[in-house]
Amino acid sequence: MSYLNRSFYSLKATPIGQYLSNITSGFLLCLMVAMSAKFVSEHYGGPVILYALLMGIALNYLSTEGRCVAGIEFCAKSILRFGIALLGARITIEQLMGLGITPIIIVLVSVPATVLFGFFVGRWLKLGRGQSILSGSAVGICGASAALAVAAVLPYNKDAEKNLIFTVVCVTALSTLAMVAYPLIVTAFEMSPTASGVFLGATIHDVAQVVGAGYLMSDEIGDVATFTKLLRVSTLVPVVLIIALIVARWGKTPFDTAPSGFPLPSFLVAFIVIVSINSAGFIALEVSEFMVQMSRWCLILAMVGLGMKSSFKELAAMGWRPIALMVAETLFLAGLVLIWLQF
Numbered sequence: 001m002s003y004l005n006r007s008f009y010s011l012k013a014t015p016i017g018q019y020l021s022n023i024t025s026g027f028l029l030c031l032m033v034a035m036s037a038k039f040v041s042e043h044y045g046g047p048v049i050l051y052a053l054l055m056g057i058a059l060n061y062l063s064t065e066g067r068c069v070a071g072i073e074f075c076a077k078s079i080l081r082f083g084i085a086l087l088g089a090r091i092t093i094e095q096l097m098g099l100g101i102t103p104i105i106i107v108l109v110s111v112p113a114t115v116l117f118g119f120f121v122g123r124w125l126k127l128g129r130g131q132s133i134l135s136g137s138a139v140g141i142c143g144a145s146a147a148l149a150v151a152a153v154l155p156y157n158k159d160a161e162k163n164l165i166f167t168v169v170c171v172t173a174l175s176t177l178a179m180v181a182y183p184l185i186v187t188a189f190e191m192s193p194t195a196s197g198v199f200l201g202a203t204i205h206d207v208a209q210v211v212g213a214g215y216l217m218s219d220e221i222g223d224v225a226t227f228t229k230l231l232r233v234s235t236l237v238p239v240v241l242i243i244a245l246i247v248a249r250w251g252k253t254p255f256d257t258a259p260s261g262f263p264l265p266s267f268l269v270a271f272i273v274i275v276s277i278n279s280a281g282f283i284a285l286e287v288s289e290f291m292v293q294m295s296r297w298c299l300i301l302a303m304v305g306l307g308m309k310s311s312f313k314e315l316a317a318m319g320w321r322p323i324a325l326m327v328a329e330t331l332f333l334a335g336l337v338l339i340w341l342q343f
Contacts, residue, residue: 026062026071030304033059037300047206049144050172052300053165056307063308075305076161081266083298084149088274089283089291090233103198103228110202110336111235114140118329125321130154131163133243135322138171139329142233143206147171148299149236149271153244163322165306170326175205178330179213185338186217195341197224202232202337205330237272 033055041048063072118136123129134154138147151164182204186196197214200221204210207229214225274291277283283291 023071023074026068026305027074028071029059029062029068030056030072030075030301030308033304034297034300037304047172047176047209048300049168049206049303050176052303053169053172053307056304057165059308072305072308075301076309077305079298079305080148080302081152083295083302084145084152085270085274086291086295086298087145087149087236088271089278089288089295090230092275092279094279103202103224103231106198106202106337106340107228107231107235109340110333111140111232111239113336114329114333115239117332118325121328122325125325127321127325128159128163130160130247131167131322132325133247134163134167135170135325136329137239137243138167139174139205139326139333140232141236141239142229143171143175143209144168144303145206145233145299146236146239148302149240150243153240153247155247161306161309165309166322167326168303168306170323171205174326174330175209178204178334179209182334183213183217185334189338189342191341193218193220194224197221198228199337199341201225201228203334204229207233237275241272 034052037048037051037055040046040051062068115133115136118139119129119132122132122135127135134147134150137150138144140146147164147167151160151167154160182200186199191199196217197220200213201210201224204213204225207226210225210229211222215222274283278288
């Protein structure tokens with residue numbers, strides 16, 4: 001026992017031991033809140049990401065001082081990067097090949113169009129370049145996951161984390177509203193099951209809400225909606241890659257993990273590698289499912305940490321312009337896909 005005690009204190013005296021000691025309290029706090037958010041989501045319904053954010057914001061005071069600060073920062077940054085990299089286990093090239101040509105064309109047009117629309121309208125509303133790109137990417141690709149990935153390659157400034165939190169809250173709320181409203185639109189226009197699935201999958205922001213809206217109508221519509229949504233999710237890699245290359249000269253990113261002279265952060269490189277390995281069939285199904293579950297938990301932990309670093313007062317101070325931008329992007333995307341499918 002004395003040997004173990006000596007070993008423990010020897011490890012604690014090292015830089016690694018000191019770092020682990022500093023982050024433990026905050027990490028355990030975020031883990032407890034994440035488990036609470038998961039419990040509420042599973043038993044009462046609703047998006048777990050939003051619950052994690054709101055619960056984290058309620059504990060904002062813990063991120064300003066005390067023993068939990070370092071652990072909260074660790075969850076908001078390091079755990080976030082790790083979770084984004086593991087998202088690659090959800091995607092294979094084979095999945096994309098089975099989607100057919102129509103949803104592929106719609107997604108390839110609507111995703112960049114929404115990102116560009118968000119950028120130019122955001123600049124017209126006098127919002128920052130980073131916030132405009134972040135908003136358009138979240139609406140156009142896959143909601144909160146896209147916001148987290150894109151934020152990690154955008155230039156850092158004092159409002160970066162606040163913009164990310166605001167975007168995630170708004171896109172999650174809009175996605176939930178779309179899950180309820182869009183099936184009514186599909187019914188009103190008397191779309192075929194295939195067209196209905198493509199519309200839901202190409203317009204609703206988050207994967208969970210796409211699945212909910214699709215299978216609420218029928219299994220056939222749910223299958224098409226899910227496949228279309230997977231295609232949108234798959235565009236995350238090239239979109240983030242392009243954004244990273246474009247903004248490489250803007251400044252340092254908030255989660256700067258790229259080696260000197262290399263424009264891509266390591267988490268994005270890891271994401272691409274995992275997608276490639278998974279597509280080649282070198283990752284067993286059980287391992288892939290484990291990685292996907294790990295990714296979900298990491299993103300929940302990250303959202304708790306990011307929530308703790310923000311407050312409702314700070315979010316309210318951002319004004320009406322970011323909300324107007326995200327609503328405009330949502331309407332633009334829905335209108336574009338609807339017109340395409342109808343005409």
